[in-house]
Amino acid sequence: MFTVFIVGTAGSGKTTLVSTFAEWLENNQYDVAIVNLDPAVEYVPTYQI
């Protein structure tokens, strides 16, 4: 099992990267769990599995 932390300044593309990376992992037969640690998050994108 791998754990990847994505950190960066506000608006630097963290959510976009995580969403795209997770979709790629799912498409390549990896199981993925995503946890958003931002206490001020207002929008969490979904992706097709």
Ligand SMILES: Nc1nc2c(ncn2[C@@H]2O[C@H](COP(=O)(O)OP(=O)(O)OP(=O)(O)O)[C@@H](O)[C@H]2O)c(=O)[nH]1
């Ligand atoms: N040009 C460009 N824009 C990007 C890239 N990645 C994300 N964006 C845009 O940058 C903006 C912020 O992206 P988010 O993924 O919401 O960034 P974030 O770091 O999660 O932002 P916060 O959660 O608000 O801190 C959005 O309008 C994205 O479409 C990229 O690689 N290139």
Ligand SMILES: [Mg+2]
């Ligand atoms: Mg974000």
